[in-house]
Amino acid sequence: MNVIRIACAALCLFGLAGAASAQELEPSLSTRTLVTVDPHAHYKVVYDIHSADVAAGISKGLFYARGLIEAYRKQGVAPKQLDIHLVMHGEAAQYLLIDSTYRDVVDDPFAVNLNAKIVQDLLGLGVSVEICHSVMKSKGWTADDVLPGVTIVHDGYTRLVKLQNDGYAYIGGF
Template identity: 25%
Template sequence: MKNLLSTALFVLFFSLAFQVQAQTPQFPIVKGFGGIYEIPDATERPDGTLEYKILVDLTSPSEDNKQISRFVDNVARMMNLHGLAGVTKDRLKVKVILHGGGIFALLNDENYKKRFEVENPNLKVFEALKAAGADVMVCGQSLIARNLKTSDLWPGVRVAHSALTTITTYVPQGYILLKF
């Protein structure tokens, strides 16, 4: 009986492990970044018929500056999760405002390398986010506080007057605020 139970548990464990490993990450909206997985048992999903307006307030610095910031990649994941549920790119309005310690993820390769001794791994993610329709902005006040100029940054970013006023501008327009 003990052997039968052990064998059954062994088979169950490896069949579950195989099912998890068998899935390949998907990138329905942001190509190559923010990989996500289908969850067949999910009963709570985004409504593919709605328009989603999302403002991401990204202040968290990278945990490892030699790797893609999980906070930047999480923007791509969020967009891809909506896409996997049937929300089309034209119904997904995403704005990202970086400020505080998060702005260093926007440094161009030259300035990132001076600061962290590697090229900026986040720039490819920002390019993919922009190609997917995300509007990436940086807080002008944070730039001044950190003695940075627009020319120090990835050229695809827009400079906002401030993160605070960006939030107070878009939330009344129906954007939901997510904090990363």
């Protein structure tokens, strides 16, 4: 059942179900107002990603952050209008490691970090992907263990507080 829910979520978030209009998906919307975002505005968001939970085989936080970009795109907002920071700490930090270090962490000599591709995709869309140095230090990881392009921040909590103080919308629970 969870596999079906994840597949449906992937279809919805990534638009793989087709480009049906809201009216085609739900006829009652033709008589109701659909609230959307301002396609000309800029949006600031920070994700608090700390768990090792997965969705569709990758970090749940990374999965939903990519889905947010797609949801904005469907409403006419380009990625350049989004200022998104993904602060990864706790168990989620392992998803930002190069394959050789990731293999050691998951204790599997054949493991591949499936998160590396989505991290590179997100970085290419202008998302700031950040790893907590405190977690790195406690695990014995160095900057060389971290995927290219990932920003190292002193610690996840002070980074989250700073971004919220700077007006970023907080999305947590990952």
